[in-house]
Amino acid sequence: MTPLLPLTVRGASVRRRGKRLIGPVDLDLGGEGITVVMGPNGAGKTTLLRMLHGLARLSEGKVTWNRPLAEAQTRQAFVFQTPVVLRRSVRDNIAFPLILRGEPRARARARAENWVARVGLGEMAQRPAGVLSGGEKQKLALARALIFAPDILFLDEPTANLDGRSMREIETILRDTMAEGTRILMATHNIGQARRLASEVIFLYRGLVHERKTAEDFFAAPQTAEATAFIKGDIVE
Amino acid sequence: MVEIWQGLQSAFWLIATLDADLVEITLRSLQVTLTAVLIACALGMPLGTFLAIQRFRYRRPVIAVLNALMGLPPVVVGLIVYLFLSRSGPFGALNLLFTPTAMIIAQIIIVTPLVASIAHQAVRELWSDYHDLLLSLNATKRQRMLTLLFDARRALLTAALAGFGRAIGEVGAVMIVGGNIDHVSRILTTAIALETSKGNFALALGLGFILIGLAIAVNVAIHALSRTERESIW
Numbered sequence: 346m347t348p349l350l351p352l353t354v355r356g357a358s359v360r361r362r363g364k365r366l367i368g369p370v371d372l373d374l375g376g377e378g379i380t381v382v383m384g385p386n387g388a389g390k391t392t393l394l395r396m397l398h399g400l401a402r403l404s405e406g407k408v409t410w411n412r413p414l415a416e417a418q419t420r421q422a423f424v425f426q427t428p429v430v431l432r433r434s435v436r437d438n439i440a441f442p443l444i445l446r447g448e449p450r451a452r453a454r455a456r457a458e459n460w461v462a463r464v465g466l467g468e469m470a471q472r473p474a475g476v477l478s479g480g481e482k483q484k485l486a487l488a489r490a491l492i493f494a495p496d497i498l499f500l501d502e503p504t505a506n507l508d509g510r511s512m513r514e515i516e517t518i519l520r521d522t523m524a525e526g527t528r529i530l531m532a533t534h535n536i537g538q539a540r541r542l543a544s545e546v547i548f549l550y551r552g553l554v555h556e557r558k559t560a561e562d563f564f565a566a567p568q569t570a571e572a573t574a575f576i577k578g579d580i581v582e
Numbered sequence: 583m584v585e586i587w588q589g590l591q592s593a594f595w596l597i598a599t600l601d602a603d604l605v606e607i608t609l610r611s612l613q614v615t616l617t618a619v620l621i622a623c624a625l626g627m628p629l630g631t632f633l634a635i636q637r638f639r640y641r642r643p644v645i646a647v648l649n650a651l652m653g654l655p656p657v658v659v660g661l662i663v664y665l666f667l668s669r670s671g672p673f674g675a676l677n678l679l680f681t682p683t684a685m686i687i688a689q690i691i692i693v694t695p696l697v698a699s700i701a702h703q704a705v706r707e708l709w710s711d712y713h714d715l716l717l718s719l720n721a722t723k724r725q726r727m728l729t730l731l732f733d734a735r736r737a738l739l740t741a742a743l744a745g746f747g748r749a750i751g752e753v754g755a756v757m758i759v760g761g762n763i764d765h766v767s768r769i770l771t772t773a774i775a776l777e778t779s780k781g782n783f784a785l786a787l788g789l790g791f792i793l794i795g796l797a798i799a800v801n802v803a804i805h806a807l808s809r810t811e812r813e814s815i816w
Binding site: 398399400418419422423425429431432433441442445 | 708711712714715717718719720721725729732733734735
């Protein structure tokens with residue numbers, strides 16, 4: 346199968362009611378690993394991910410995948426900060442993308458059962474997804490995103506508001522996912538998590554890409570005052 | 583109070599003896615109402631869902647009109663349907679006036695806006711939760727509608743029951759287009775109206791109690807069949 350990446354972004358920006366939320370952004374994304382998008386509140390992390398995924402309409406510029414857009418849209422997945430659970434069982438939630446893609450219901454459910462076990466929700470498979478805890482819902486959302494083996498996975502602060510155990514479990518799933526070849530682009534506020542997971546960091550500030558480096562270089566020697574302050578845990582406005 | 587007591591007695595005896603006329607008009611009431619509600623749901627639920635997820639010009643006025651139509655006066659609906667179905671009307675050749683079919687048509691017109699409006703409200707809230715996920719998963723418009731209809735099933739059941747409640751107790755429109763003809767178009771509500779006009783308050787009350795019992799029984803049966811209260815959530 347022809348690779349979906351590289352992704353090329355040129356002069357892309359998103360405006361709402363005349364206000365620029367992000368951009369102009371120039372970005373090339375290829376290869377493998379986990380790119381972590383960091384920055385203070387309102388820097389445009391979520392908007393950047395939504396823009397790349399096609400959920401936020403571009404006001405200017407271009408986002409180009411290595412494959413036609415229609416195909417590219419079917420080969421990427423998004424996990425939202427607040428997990429969206431459908432009003433059906435845990436297993437049927439996870440099988441949902443496969444059913445949308447026309448896979449027979451029985452086969453989709455069988456594949457979902459594997460994922461239910463893999464993310465540690467085995468005992469909850471038949472329960473309504475609404476009864477899950479926050480961490481369990483996020484694991485469900487992750488399994489649902491990964492069940493069709495996307496080439497790229499966007500994650501918008503997937504462990505915000507989760508306890509340490511849930512965070513560790515999700516990070517393990519993400520490492521496994523990366524090892525299986527899925528490119529990951531993740532927004533997070535959590536500097537510790539970025540240190541643990543990132544192979545590369547994009548630091549956003551006021552809607553612009555302020556710095557982009559390997560994680561090692563970024564944390565060792567940030568170039569800008571804002572990134573330095575952010576890493577130190579100072580307040581960055 | 584005496585009439586109410588006598589009404590209860592009448593209701594009891596009518597049911598205990600399985601009065602043939604009672605059985606006939608009860609079955610006709612159910613037939614007319616359930617048929618109308620089923621068709622109204624088939625029309626109203628997709629319409630409500632469509633209005634919730636589709637953006638188009640004049641959408642807001644359409645929703646406002648739909649909500650306003652929930653308060654359609656049944657007598658006016660009956661009159662308009664009568665004019666359309668009467669011999670000189672555009673559908674006179676179909677000979678539907680004073681038949682259960684005419685009553686069903688009138689009830690569909692009364693119930694559909696109610697079902698569509700409640701469905702719209704329920705699906706709109708769900709759509710705001712599901713919007714990003716369904717777009718992210720590249721769901722087609724048809725798939726979005728089906729997903730929302732399925733996941734809003736509890737609220738849609740409420741819409742159907744509200745429609746049933748409105749239709750089973752409706753008298754004005756069905757009296758005009760059905761004519762309350764014995765063994766043809768007489769249903770519980772029109773029979774109650776007739777007995778009241780004749781001064782048979784006890785029998786009218788008895789039929790009224792049976793009507794209330796029927797409405798409760800159908801509601802309970804649907805809730806039981808759909809296991810609304812058994813699952814811990816949804």
